[in-house]
Amino acid sequence: NLVFMQFEQVTKAERIELPRPSIDTGMGLERIAAVLQGEHDNYDIDLFKALIRASEDATGVKAEGKNRASHRVIADHLRASSFLIADGVLPSNEGRGYVLRRIMRRAMRHAQLLGAGDPLMWRLVPALVREMGQAYPELVRGQPLISETLKLEETRFRKTLARGLGLLADATETLGSG
Numbered sequence: 001n002l003v004f005m006q007f008e009q010v011t012k013a014e015r016i017e018l019p020r021p022s023i024d025t026g027m028g029l030e031r032i033a034a035v036l037q038g039e040h041d042n043y044d045i046d047l048f049k050a051l052i053r054a055s056e057d058a059t060g061v062k063a064e065g066k067n068r069a070s071h072r073v074i075a076d077h078l079r080a081s082s083f084l085i086a087d088g089v090l091p092s093n094e095g096r097g098y099v100l101r102r103i104m105r106r107a108m109r110h111a112q113l114l115g116a117g118d119p120l121m122w123r124l125v126p127a128l129v130r131e132m133g134q135a136y137p138e139l140v141r142g143q144p145l146i147s148e149t150l151k152l153e154e155t156r157f158r159k160t161l162a163r164g165l166g167l168l169a170d171a172t173e174t175l176g177s178g
Contacts (some may be wrong), residue, residue, distance in 0.1 A: 002026070043072050047131050051075035055129035059114045070110035077107035078124050079132075081150065086142035091153050101153070108154045112161070119154035122147040 003024040007015040027035075030042040037045050043052070052063050052071045063071035084100045091101040104121065111120040125147045133140040 043075070047079075048072070048075050049126055050131050051078060051124065054124050055111075055114075055120075058120055058123050059111070059116050061114045067114060070114050074107045074109045074114075074124070076120070078101050078121055078128055079120070081107070082139060082142075082146045083127055083136070085146045085149050086136075086138040090149060098101060104150065104153050104155050106159050109161075111154075112158070119151050119158070121154055122151035125150065 003026065004021070005024060006018060006021040008018055009015055030045060030047075033045040033047070034040070034042050039045055043047065052075050055071045055074045056063055061067050061071075081100060081104045082097070084103075089096045090102050091097050091104060093101075107121060108119075125143060129139050129143050133143075139146070
């Protein structure tokens with residue numbers, strides 16, 4: 001999908017030429033990195049390999065078979081969550097904070113599916129900072145807040161999930177077998 005950006009639409013009838021026309025390839029940074037690194041899959045680039053390796057080490061579960069997708073979700077969502085927190089977004093029940101919470105919880109659910117008994121996400125932050133901290137110093141500056149936020153949110157989420165699963169088990173038990 002190539003987008004040729006040449007004009008600015010001022011009104012319905014008036015267009016002016018842009019001072020610097022350009023072409024947007026729609027590739028994104030990861031796709032460009034994959035091409036430059038000779039990879040066919042964005043998750044095989046050096047950044048994601050390092051995060052997936054950290055996730056494997058922390059969980060003791062290899063990124064193979066049915067577990068592959070979970071490690072990829074964790075790596076991708078760790079990165080997104082960390083950048084949002086570094087930019088000042090905190091988990092909440094509305095707006096950007098709610099989007100952050102949903103992203104974090106999806107990764108946290110995948111960590112639980114991999115058998116992580118304790119909060120995992122915050123332990124992966126150092127790997128992300130090692131990989132991206134030089135290019136994005138806000139990650140280095142925000143590392144304590146990122147780690148603390150992820151740990152607190154995952155602890156709360158695990159309690160909420162355990163409570164909800166307990167209620168569900170109680171409710172299904174009273175239904176009987178009919």
